[in-house]
Structure formats: structure tokens, C-alpha cells
Amino acid sequence: MVVADVYPNYSICGLPFYLSGETPDWRSLAHRSTSALGAAGVGLLLEHQARSIDPARRSVLVRASTGRERELRYDQLVVATGATAKRAAMEGLGIPGVGVLHTMADAFTLHPLVSANASNRAVIVGAGYIGVEMADALTHRGLSVTLLGSAPSVLPTLEPDLGELLAAELRRGGVEVVTGARVDGIIEGGDGRPQVIGEDGRSWVADVVVVATGVEPDTTLATSAGIALGAHGAIAVDRRMATSASGVWAAGDCAETFHGVTAAPTYLPLGTTAHKQGRVAGENAAGGNRAFAGSIGTQVVKVFGLAAARTGLLTDEARAAGFEPRSDGGVYDDHKAYYPGATPLHVRLTGDAHSGRLLGAQVVGAAGAQVAKRIDTCATLIAEGARVDRLIDLDLSYTPPFSSPWDPLQQAAMAWERTGPLVARSALDSDELSSFD
Amino acid sequence: MVVADVYPNYSICGLPFYLSGETPDWRSLAHRSTSALGAAGVGLLLEHQARSIDPARRSVLVRASTGRERELRYDQLVVATGATAKRAAMEGLGIPGVGVLHTMADAFTLHPLVSANASNRAVIVGAGYIGVEMADALTHRGLSVTLLGSAPSVLPTLEPDLGELLAAELRRGGVEVVTGARVDGIIEGGDGRPQVIGEDGRSWVADVVVVATGVEPDTTLATSAGIALGAHGAIAVDRRMATSASGVWAAGDCAETFHGVTAAPTYLPLGTTAHKQGRVAGENAAGGNRAFAGSIGTQVVKVFGLAAARTGLLTDEARAAGFEPRSDGGVYDDHKAYYPGATPLHVRLTGDAHSGRLLGAQVVGAAGAQVAKRIDTCATLIAEGARVDRLIDLDLSYTPPFSSPWDPLQQAAMAWERTGPLVARSALDSDELSSFD
Numbered sequence: 001m002v003v004a005d006v007y008p009n010y011s012i013c014g015l016p017f018y019l020s021g022e023t024p025d026w027r028s029l030a031h032r033s034t035s036a037l038g039a040a041g042v043g044l045l046l047e048h049q050a051r052s053i054d055p056a057r058r059s060v061l062v063r064a065s066t067g068r069e070r071e072l073r074y075d076q077l078v079v080a081t082g083a084t085a086k087r088a089a090m091e092g093l094g095i096p097g098v099g100v101l102h103t104m105a106d107a108f109t110l111h112p113l114v115s116a117n118a119s120n121r122a123v124i125v126g127a128g129y130i131g132v133e134m135a136d137a138l139t140h141r142g143l144s145v146t147l148l149g150s151a152p153s154v155l156p157t158l159e160p161d162l163g164e165l166l167a168a169e170l171r172r173g174g175v176e177v178v179t180g181a182r183v184d185g186i187i188e189g190g191d192g193r194p195q196v197i198g199e200d201g202r203s204w205v206a207d208v209v210v211v212a213t214g215v216e217p218d219t220t221l222a223t224s225a226g227i228a229l230g231a232h233g234a235i236a237v238d239r240r241m242a243t244s245a246s247g248v249w250a251a252g253d254c255a256e257t258f259h260g261v262t263a264a265p266t267y268l269p270l271g272t273t274a275h276k277q278g279r280v281a282g283e284n285a286a287g288g289n290r291a292f293a294g295s296i297g298t299q300v301v302k303v304f305g306l307a308a309a310r311t312g313l314l315t316d317e318a319r320a321a322g323f324e325p326r327s328d329g330g331v332y333d334d335h336k337a338y339y340p341g342a343t344p345l346h347v348r349l350t351g352d353a354h355s356g357r358l359l360g361a362q363v364v365g366a367a368g369a370q371v372a373k374r375i376d377t378c379a380t381l382i383a384e385g386a387r388v389d390r391l392i393d394l395d396l397s398y399t400p401p402f403s404s405p406w407d408p409l410q411q412a413a414m415a416w417e418r419t420g421p422l423v424a425r426s427a428l429d430s431d432e433l434s435s436f437d
Numbered sequence: 438m439v440v441a442d443v444y445p446n447y448s449i450c451g452l453p454f455y456l457s458g459e460t461p462d463w464r465s466l467a468h469r470s471t472s473a474l475g476a477a478g479v480g481l482l483l484e485h486q487a488r489s490i491d492p493a494r495r496s497v498l499v500r501a502s503t504g505r506e507r508e509l510r511y512d513q514l515v516v517a518t519g520a521t522a523k524r525a526a527m528e529g530l531g532i533p534g535v536g537v538l539h540t541m542a543d544a545f546t547l548h549p550l551v552s553a554n555a556s557n558r559a560v561i562v563g564a565g566y567i568g569v570e571m572a573d574a575l576t577h578r579g580l581s582v583t584l585l586g587s588a589p590s591v592l593p594t595l596e597p598d599l600g601e602l603l604a605a606e607l608r609r610g611g612v613e614v615v616t617g618a619r620v621d622g623i624i625e626g627g628d629g630r631p632q633v634i635g636e637d638g639r640s641w642v643a644d645v646v647v648v649a650t651g652v653e654p655d656t657t658l659a660t661s662a663g664i665a666l667g668a669h670g671a672i673a674v675d676r677r678m679a680t681s682a683s684g685v686w687a688a689g690d691c692a693e694t695f696h697g698v699t700a701a702p703t704y705l706p707l708g709t710t711a712h713k714q715g716r717v718a719g720e721n722a723a724g725g726n727r728a729f730a731g732s733i734g735t736q737v738v739k740v741f742g743l744a745a746a747r748t749g750l751l752t753d754e755a756r757a758a759g760f761e762p763r764s765d766g767g768v769y770d771d772h773k774a775y776y777p778g779a780t781p782l783h784v785r786l787t788g789d790a791h792s793g794r795l796l797g798a799q800v801v802g803a804a805g806a807q808v809a810k811r812i813d814t815c816a817t818l819i820a821e822g823a824r825v826d827r828l829i830d831l832d833l834s835y836t837p838p839f840s841s842p843w844d845p846l847q848q849a850a851m852a853w854e855r856t857g858p859l860v861a862r863s864a865l866d867s868d869e870l871s872s873f874d
Contacts, residue, residue, distance in 0.1 A: 014775050014837050028775040031842070260832065272835045275842040279829075293830035300834035309834050338451050338465040372839035373810035379832050380817040392716075393730035395697065395816050397737035397746050398709045400451050402809035405468070405712040 001042055002062050002072070004049045007104040008037060013271050015107045016130070019114055020137030026107065045072075053077065053225035055245040076247050076285035079222055079235065080278060083215035083253035083269050090125070090211055092186030097194045098209045101130060113208040114141050122146070123196050123204045125183050126212035127154040132166060132303050134210050135175045139304075145174070146204055148181040148196065150213075157299060158362055159314055159327075162346060165364050169306040186211075215269050217254045231256040232267035239291040241281035249285050251277035260294030260383055261312055261359055262321045268295050298379045300372040307371035311379040312360030315350050325360075326353040328419050329412035334369035336400040343369050347412035349378070351388035358388045361409075370402065377409055388416050438474070439499050439509070443483045444541040445474060450708050452544045453567070456551055457574030463544065482509075490514065490662035492682040513684050513722035516659055516672065517715060520652035520690035520706050527562070527648055529623030534631045535646045538567060550645040551578050559583070560633050560641045562620050563649035564591040569603060569740050571647050572612045576741075582611070583641055585618040585633065587650075594736060595799055596751055596764075599783060602801050606743040623648075652706050654691045668693040669704035676728040678718035686722050688714035697731030697820055698749055698796060699758045705732050735816045737809040744808035748816040749797030752787050762797075763790040765856050766849035771806035773837040780806050784849035786815070788825035795825045798846075807839065814846055825853050 001008060009031045017023040027033075037044060047065040054061070060077065063069045085100035087093055093100065099110040114122065122138045124131050127149025135147045147154070147170060153163035154170065154177060167177045182199040189195035189205050196204045217234040219227075228244035230236030234256040241249045252274035256265040273295040283290045300309035312318075318325035329348040336342065343366035350360035361378035365371045381390055391413035398405050406414070438445060446468045454460040464470075474481060484502040491498070497514065500506045522537035524530055530537065536547040551559065559575045561568050564586025572584045584591070584607060590600035591607065591614060604614045619636040626632035626642050633641045654671040656664075665681035667673030671693040678686045689711035693702040710732040720727045737746035755762035766785040773779065780803035787797035798815035802808045818827055828850035835842050843851070 011773060011775070011837065011842075013835070013842075014773060017776055017837060022777055023775045270835075271842045272832060276830070276832075294832070296832045298832040298834045300836045300839060302836055302838045307839070311832065311834070336448060336451060338448070338460045338462075339454050340459055367838070368805060370807045370810040372834045372836065373807040373814065376814045376831070376833045376844070377810065377817050379834065380814050380821075383831055384817075384821045384823070386821070393713070394813070394820055395709060395713075395731070395733045395735040395748065396813045397735045397748070397809045397816065398450070398707075399737045399739055399809070400448065400454060401739045401804070402737060402744070405448075405450075405708045407813070 001037070002045045002048050002050050002060065004047070005104060006046045008034060008044055008046070010104055011271070012102065012104075015101055015104075016133040016137040018107055019101075019110055019134070020140040021115070022140065026104065050081070050221050053079075053221060053227075053245070053248065055225050055227075055248060058247060074247070077249065078278075078281045078285055079227075079243065079248060079250040079254060080252045081218040081221050081254040084218045085211070086214050086216050090183070090185060090213065092188075092194065093211060095186055095188050095194050097207060098186050098211065100211050101134065102215060110208070110210065114138055114143060120144070120207035121205070122208045122210065123148060123206040124210045124212060125196060126214065127151070127177075127179070128157065128212065128214060129155065129299065129301050130212040132170065133301060134212060135170055136173065136303050138210075139173055139175055143208070146176040146178060146206070148183060148198075148204070149177075149179045150182045152180055154179060155301070155308060158308055158310055158364070159348065162308065162348065162362055162364050165346065166303055166306060166308050169304050173304040215253065217267065217269070219254060222250065222254065231265040234267045236265070240284045240289070241277055241292055242284070249281040251281040258292055258294045260296040263294075268297050270295065270297075270299065272298070293383070296379060296382050298375060300375060302367050305367050306364065307367045307369065308364045309371050309375035310360070310362045311375050312358070312382045313350060314360055314362070318350055318352070318359045323359055324353045325350050326416070326419070328416040330415050332408035332411050333404065334365055334408065335402050336404055339400040341368075345369055345371070345408045347408050349388055349391075349412050349416050351416055356387040356389060358382050358386055358390070374407075374409060388413050392417070438479055439482045439485050439487050439497065441484070441486045442541060445471060445481055445483070447541055448708070449539065449541075452538055453570040453574040455544055456538075456547055456571070457577040458552070459577065463541065487518070487658050488661075490516075490658060490664075490682075490685065492662050492664075492685060495684060511684070513686065515715075515718045515722055516664075516680065516685060516687040516691060517689045518655040518658050518691040521655045522648070523651050523653050527620070527622060527650065529625075529631065530648060532623055532625050532631050534644060535623050535648065537648050538571065539652060547645070547647065551575055551580060554644070557581070557644035558642070559645045559647065560585060560643040561647045561649060562633060563651065564588070564614075564616070565594065565649065565651060566592070566736065566738050567649040569607065570738060571649060572607055573610065573740050575647075576610055576612055580645070583613040583615060583643070585620060585635075585641070586614070586616045587619045589617055591616060592738070592745060595745055595747055595801070596785065599745065599785065599799055599801050602783065603740055603743060603745050606741050610741040652690065654704065654706070656691055659687065659691065668702040671704045673702070677721050677726070678714055678729055679721070686718040688718040695729055695731045697733040705734050707732065707734070707736065709735070730820070733816060733819050735812060737812060739804050742804050743801065744804045744806065745801045746808050746812035747797070747799045748812050749795070749819045750787060751797055751799070755787055755789070755796045760796055761790045762787050763853070763856070765853040767852050769845035769848050770841065771802055771845065772839050773841055776837040778805075782806055782808070782845045784845050786825055786828075786849050786853050788853055793824040793826060795819050795823055795827070811844075811846060825850050829854070
């Protein structure tokens with residue numbers, strides 16, 4: 001395993017918690033330690049950058065941090081170069097006090113900036129998953145935080161009214177939330193502090209600026225070898241994670257993703273997807289024949305006391321994919337109201353009005369309301385190609401402290417079923433119904 | 438709706454929390470209030486006992502609490518007489534200080550006994566779901582609690598080593614747990630307090646004794662009409678919840694349950710099942726054609742700081758049903774250990790060694806570890822007839838505070854897949870794999 005830095009198999013999803021102080025020791029962010037990887041038989045070549053691939057020779061040229069280059073021959077190669085923070089669209093990333101958050105090195109750059117002085121002001125550019133997590137993290141650290149999002153609502157991977165619940169939670173937590181704030185760039189202000197410049201002329205001065213405007217696939221190595229790119233400029237792969245070059249596989253944030261609902265390639269740089277793709281690529285590189293089942297974009301984030309999750313397609317995404325989406329649901333108690341601590345759970349289901357197929361789900365509720373694992377039930381049904389009304393049939397668990405006899409997901413499915421034109425729910429074949437009549 | 442008492446649509450699952458004091462007002466236990474039912478168009482005949490059915494005349498004889506009888510004619514009838522606490526096997530249920538817990542009236546009998554004197558001693562006979570919930574409830578109320586279970590482990594609907602986790606939690610909470618304690622009956626002791634007599638000669642004196650040794654279907658009304666009984670003496674029904682009598686449907690704890698894994702009738706008196714069966718029976722009585730999809734015995738209970746859940750079949754149950762079960766799993770962090778508050782999650786998956794089909798799952802972990810909604814993912818896959826290894830493919834949600842990139846369920850599925858003989862995992866058809874090679 002050729003590793004550019006000295007942090008193989010690190011959880012970059014954990015970086016916000018290292019910066020918040022909730023994870024004091026960065027070493028604990030390793031999914032597996034370097035020694036555990038070694039003990040498992042993985043040879044590690046740390047601080048070596050893969051410079052180019054020669055698919056004809058089946059070799060990779062690597063350069064050590066010392067500058068020394070060497071050629072590694074391979075029978076099978078897995079490219080897992082990941083993603084890089086989007087930098088092209090933003091000027092001023094090199095200014096002192098400005099950082100992105102994608103690698104361990106990024107975190108080490110930001111850490112002293114956010115821990116030096118609790119009275120510091122922070123501006124976060126970008127209100128997606130990393131942006132809202134960082135708003136929580138830096139508030140936890142004691143900083144005054146302004147969160148700038150370019151979209152009309154925060155976390156635009158949720159529909160706007162649900163994103164607004166998250167914005168309200170951020171404001172309750174003390175974060176200044178500014179939506180519709182498109183940023184031109186960052187300059188060094190008169191006092192030496194970075195200044196974020198908005199397109200509309202507004203500007204925000206801060207002690208630390210975190211730019212979290214998304215990532216793009218790192219395909220430099222792959223393109224050097226003439227490997228074909230696909231969706232969103234990521235490395236094109238088939239379901240077995242094979243690239244266009246014989247004996248070369250790709251997985252993770254550098255590669256495109258087969259989408260389980262649209263059945264088309266897309267780009268979903270998520271840790272869960274990366275792990276699954278890596279497992280498939282590795283097994284196939286070792287002579288197996290495994291297919292990547294597909295991602296459906298299941299995501300969850302915790303912000304202060306709230307959890308927000310989605311899976312599958314939003315209404316607009318479903319329409320764009322050629323479905324006839326209809327979305328419905330409501331607000332339900334996460335568990336029986338007579339047991340202490342019930343909280344409102346916002347559930348929205350998106351189904352195809354024609355076929356009844358479940359296409360997507362969004363759930364927002366209290367951090368203790370099992371939001372993450374409730375969305376998993378929807379993710380499972382979507383993966384199975386099931387209908388919205390299948391939710392109503394499911395034998396889901398119930399006890400008053402945790403749910404209702406009809407789980408909120410099932411209540412939302414009933415709401416979906418009650419509204420608008422319906423294709424008849426499929427009854428069992430009559431021979432399955434051993435009727436007494 | 439003919440209601441024997443004045444509590445239609447009450448959550449009897451909530452009775453332990455009324456007795457614990459966590460639900461101070463019993464009125465809040467109503468799923469829907471009497472007035473809401475009325476407003477929805479449901480005519481309520483409270484304090485009327487249905488005495489007999491005449492299927493030929495399509496009539497029900499009901500007797501008011503005043504003693505006055507009248508005949509109600511019907512086009513379609515739904516029998517939902519529920520269950521009664523098992524009484525036959527236990528002598529001494531009439532002794533002062535002894536109670537069962539199945540109806541609102543039972544709760545009103547017990548409430549003054551448990552709230553009068555916090556120094557009281559309580560003995561609970563039966564260590565199933567209600568028994569362990571009551572042990573928590575009465576400890577919360579301040580009583581000293583002894584829990585007697587006849588099986589070798591508490592909560593025998595879980596496998597013994599997992600039940601032992603619950604026993605340990607009960608002991609941590611101050612409950613005296615006695616397993617393997619078969620009870621002969623209850624007598625009035627010398628000091629006027631009830632005394633529980635064990636088969637082995639041991640006895641336990643208490644101020645209050647709660648007998649929670651299970652329920653049996655209340656089929657008195659149905660048998661009066663010659664309606665056929667089925668599994669475990671419950672009313673026999675087909676998938677449409679039709680009984681053997683034309684125009685008579687049955688649902689809930691009085692009726693047998695179609696099991697989604699064994700595809701055979703069984704008896705699973707659960708609130709979730711009752712709600713679903715009621716919906717199916719009601720829809721069909723109103724001219725619809727809905728089939729009950731089946732129950733798979735999904736259950737969860739919270740005891741002090743622990744949650745324990747199961748779905749589908751235990752290993753032994755699967756073997757008895759004709760499968761070749763193999764169970765595996767492990768103990769996993771409920772979320773990334775680097776984020777504060779990670780707790781151990783015990784996951785056991787049962788699959789058919791021949792087909793790979795997922796047959797059952799058990800999960801035990803901290804009350805905050807989303808145990809209830811994690812078991813739901815397994816319940817969904819079981820209902821879909823999926824294989825154990827399908828879990829590994831699922832796009833489940835992840836963020837460090839709530840899970841790992843591989844959810845504990847997926848880690849358990851990998852453990853299951855690694856052990857013992859395997860049927861080859863089905864690959865996609867080759868034409869689905871648009872390989873570049």
C-alpha cells in the first residue's frame with residue numbers, strides 16, 4: 001500500500017471531532033493502526049507518492065519524501081487516490097488562517113488556529129455536511145462561528161424546509177447562519193486577518209476561515225495512465241470496480257459510483273461507499289468476482305442536539321431521473337408521548353406515483369431519536385426495490401420508550417398512501433389466501 | 438365498537454410506565470381518546486360485554502354493566518377480544534397484594550400497592566418482557582424487587598448468554614434476579630402478606646406480587662359461536678384475517694398469527710402485530726382485499742440502561758422449523774470509539790447455512806445505541822427473504838457519533854460469512870457488468 005503521508009486508513013470523517021476537542025488524540029482516528037495493518041500482512045510504503053502508472057508494463061512509479069524514485073511492478077493494481085478539497089473556485093486559500101479540511105495534514109494546520117484562543121471568530125464557507133459539522137465543532141471549541149452557505153438553505157442535500165430545521169438548531173447553538181451567501185474569495189484584511197468576500201459585496205473578517213465547499217475526485221494518477229474518466233470527472237468503473245485499464249481497479253472518492261436507484265453512474269464521495277467499493281475492488285483484484293451493489297446516497301449528520309438523515313433521491317432528483325415523484329409524510333413523536341422525552345420526528349418519503357416504488361426518504365429529529373438507524377430501514381427497502389406501502393407491512397420493533405405500534409416511518413407511509421392517485425396495492429395471489437369462505 | 442370496560446384503544450404496553458410513575462396520568466395511555474374515536478365516526482358502546490355471537494343471524498348479544506342485554510345485528514364482525522393473563526397454572530391470584538398486569542383495571546389494582554410505601558418489597562413472577570419491564574418499573578418506584586424466572590436465563594426470547602446481559606443489568610439496578618425458579622403458587626403468609634412458593638421449597642414473602650407469566654388468547658366469545666381455533670388455541674384465521682364463520686374476522690391477541698419466516702400460523706401476542714392485523718381485518722370487513730403480510734416476532738425491551746431486541750427466529754427455533762441454522766456475530770462499538778460515549782453492541786445473526794438466508798437477529802446494547810431501529814434493518818431484510826450477506830451490501834447511514842463505516846450489523850454479517858461452509862454468494866449476471874475488459 002503506497003501512502004503519500006503517514007496516515008493510512010484514517011477516519012477523515014472524524015476530523016471535525018478532533019478539531020472540536022471531543023477526540024483529543026488524533027491517533028485514535030485510525031480505523032486500524034499502522035502496526036495492525038502490518039500484522040494483517042499489508043506492506044506499507046509510507047511517505048511515498050505514486051507519480052504515474054504504466055499499464056503496459058504493469059508498474060507504478062513512486063517517489064519517496066527523500067526524492068528518491070522507484071518502480072513497483074504489479075499483477076493487479078487498485079487506485080484509491082481519493083478526493084481533494086475543491087480549490088479552483090476559491091481564491092485566497094493560501095492566506096494564513098485559512099484552511100480546508102480533508103486530510104490529516106489539513107487538520108494539523110487548523111488545530112492550533114482553533115485551539116489557541118477561544119475568543120476567536122471563525123467563518124466557515126460552505127453549509128454542507130462538513131460545514132455544519134464544523135459549525136458545531138468550533139462552537140464546542142468555544143469560537144464564535146459564522147456559517148456561510150451559497151444555497152437558500154443549509155445542508156442542501158435535504159429539502160429546504162428540513163434544512164431550515166438544521167439552521168434553526170445551529171442558531172440555537174449560537175451559530176450565525178447566512179444562507180444565499182456566494183463567496184468570491186478570501187483576502188488578507190487590513191489587520192492581517194483573513195476576510196471572506198461575498199459576491200454581493202458583504203464581507204466577513206475572522207481569525208480562522210474553514211473552506212468546506214466540497215471535494216472533487218483526485219484523478220491525476222489515473223489520467224497519467226490514460227485511464228478513462230466517467231461521471232463528474234471521477235474514474236470510470238464497472239460494477240466490479242474495473243477501470244478501462246486491464247488489471248487496474250479503482251475504489252473510493254476517486255471513482256464514480258453506481259447508483260442503486262437510477263442504475264446509472266454518479267459521484268458520491270462517502271466513507272461508506274468507499275469502504276464497500278474497496279472491498280469489491282480488493283476481492284476482484286485477488287481473483288474474486290464480486291459486484292458493487294450500488295450506493296443510494298444514505299447520509300446522516302449530527303449537529304448539536306439534532307440528527308438529519310437522507311437516503312435515495314430527493315423529490316427533484318427523482319423527477320430529474322425520470323420518475324414521477326410524490327413526497328409526503330409528517331411530524332410524529334419519535335416514541336409514545338406518554339413515556340418521558342418524546343421528541344418530534346420529521347419524516348418525508350418520496351415514492352413514484354406511478355409504480356408506488358420507494359425512491360427516497362428524509363428524517364430529521366433529536367440526536368437521541370434513532371434517526372440514523374431509522375433511515376436505514378428506508379435504505380434497505382429502497383435497495384430491495386420495494387414500494388412505499390411495504391413499510392406499513394414491516395414488523396418493526398416497538399416498546400414505548402423507543403417507538404409507537406406504528407413506527408413514524410409507517411405513519412409517514414400511511415400519509416403517503418392516503419394522498420393522491422394510487423396504483424392498487426398488490427394483493428397476494430388468491431391461492432396464497434387459504435380462505436375459510 | 439363494543440368495549441367491556443371504559444378504555445378503548447389503550448396502550449397496555451404503557452402500563453409498566455404508569456406503575457413506575459414515569460407516566461403519571463393513566464389517561465395519556467390512550468392511543469386515541471374516546472372523544473377522538475367518536476369524532477372519527479366510531480360508535481362506542483362502553484361497559485358492554487359481548488356475550489355470544491350468532492353467525493347465522495349475524496348478531497352479537499351484548500350485556501351492559503347494568504345487566505341489560507341487547508342484540509346487535511352486523512353485516513361484518515371483527516372479533517378483537519385480545520388475551521387474558523394466564524391464570525390456570527397459578528394458585529393464589531386472588532390473595533390481597535397479588536396482581537396480574539394486562540388490563541387497565543389490573544393496573545388500577547396494582548397502582549396503590551406499589552405507590553403506598555416505597556420501602557415495600559415486590560416479587561415479580563415471570564422474567565419475560567413484562568416481568569423485566571416491571572422489575573425496572575418497581576425499582577424506579579422505590580421498591581425492593583425480586584424477579585423470579587422459571588427458565589435458566591431471563592428473557593428467554595433471547596438466547597441465554599444474551600439474556601445474561603439483561604440479568605446483569607437488572608442486578609446492577611438493584612434487582613434480585615432468581616432464574617430456574619419454578620413457582621407452584623402463592624399463599625397468604627402468616628403476617629397476612631403474600632408468599633410465593635417455589636417448586637423446590639424456597640419461598641419469597643412480599644408486600645406486592647406481580648404475576649407476569651404470559652397471556653393466552655381470549656377465545657370464549659369465538660368458541661361460543663363455533664368458530665374454529667388454530668395455533669396455540671387462538672382463533673384460526675387466513676391471511677385476510679377471516680375466521681371460519683362467514684362475515685366474521687378476527688385480529689390481535691385473540692387470533693393466530695401468520696409467521697413471515699416459517700410461513701405457518703403461530704401465536705405472537707404483540708401490539709405491533711395486533712395493529713397490523715386490525716387494519717387488515719377492518720379493511721377487508723369494509724369490502725377490501727388486503728392480506729396480512731406476516732409477523733416475524735420483532736420485539737424490543739428497555740431495562741434500565743439497556744435495550745434488547747430480536748427479530749425472526751432464534752437458532753433453536755430455526756432448527757425446529759426445518760432450517761439448518763448457523764448463528765454468528767460479535768461485540769462491536771455502537772459508533773466510532775474516538776467519538777465520546779461508544780458502547781458495546783452485541784449482535785447475533787442467524788442464517789440458513791444451506792441457502793444463506795437471514796432467519797433471525799438479536800441485538801443487545803445501551804439504551805442510546807439505536808438497538809431498536811437497528812433490529813428493524815434485519816426485520817426488513819428477513820421480510821424480503823434476503824440473505825445474510827445482503828446486509829454487507831446495504832447503504833446504511835454513517836457518521837462517527839452514530840455508527841461506523843461498516844455498521845455493527847454489517848460487521849456481524851462479515852463474521853457470519855467468514856465462518857463455516859458457504860453457498861457461493863450470488864454474483865450479478867455478467868451482462869449487468871459492463872466491464873471494460
